[in-house]
Amino acid sequence: MRLAKSFSDQELIEKISKKKDQNTAIRQLYQEHYGMLENYILQNSGSHEEAADLIQEVMLVFVKMVSDAKFRGESSIKSILYSICRNLWITELRKRKSTLNRQGIFHSNSEETDEDVTKAIAKQESLNYVMDLFDRLGEQCKQILKLFYYEELPMKEICQKLDFSSEQVLRNKKYKCLKTLNESVKSSPEIYKNLQKALRHE
């Protein structure tokens, strides 16, 4: 997993936001920051396995912040990753309240909290529910939706790639898949509650 060249923070942000060579960008994030993030978890009562699970979540929150233009490099990538990691880990530890009290690993009130990070984490929690529902779709549906929303491929290309007889057949299939997902989302009490709350505060 050696990288021939190291990119600057700004270059990494651009690669992620434009989805251009994002694989290289994510690889560099791991090489440069995984150790630091893991160390934080290990020093705060976490295990290697817990660190591995949490760091995946940290990366996902970070990528979403960049995609939604909530992070444009105002601070260093290192500090934003650290902030996301700390917030997520503290949330996790709060769920284990009694342990937290005993070990005194509290998130100090005086410690600065990044509002954007807190919001991004909250958004990601809702999105995690949707991702779980997405995983329950059939393989073909997942492929179509991923190629369309993540890879951002045009319908014509997806049609060729997945061997559909026509774009119209693919379009129909795509909306059918999307409809299934939407219905699952709508019937999910956790998501629906958050959604209604968000709409009320709009």
Added chain:
Amino acid sequence: MSNTFDLEQLERYLYGQLNAEESTLLERELEQNPELKTDLEILKLSSKGAEASGWKELIKATQKEYLQDRSESKTPFQVRTGKNITLWMSRIAASFALILVGAFAVLFLSTNPSSLESEFDLRYSTPVLRAGENSLSMMEQAYREGNYSEVLNLGENSAGLEPKGKFLLAMSSLELNQPENATSLLLEIEESNSKLNQNAFSDEIDYYLAKTYLDEGDFDNAQIRIEKILDDQQHTYHKNVSKLMLWKLKILKMKS
């Protein structure tokens, strides 16, 4: 889902693909119809969820690869040390090879017949004898005094010279830069030794023949004599020749 707008229209609205009239209509409907608004938000969430799933897949694969690489690089210390030693040994070997190549290049460029001839710097010295002790005393006296021409003159008039006399003539020829004459005289002594089963000046003959052959440019015969001296540890001149001289001789052969 609202009856007025379907999923496809909502998505086209999100991507800004509706025309102005359709957009206005939809926006009006959104204001009045909370169900449609919820549908639109759910559509946004679903599409973001699908996109995030793509990112999650990439992140998961990258993390797996990263952790695998990391665990491989954390192999036992001894193994890493072994690898390092091998690496360093090969680097040292490469450096030595480079130095050898460089040294060989210098040797190759700097070696010429005269540089090698200068290494045959042993001049033959006659033992000190009292005057009139034997018939060769005059030649020896002249040789000691450095009067090599006189030695050659004395030798010319002396038919049937003994090996010692011939040897003095050979050495004087060498001093007077007449290597062919010296070679011929030394070979005569060697032949006589062979016939009479004697060893007169045999070690000296090897050493000085190597020198005369070198002077004459006969590198093959010079090499034979040097190898003979090198191979015989009891040879009088064993310490006066070296493998380096042999290398230089081989370089001269290559150059010629």
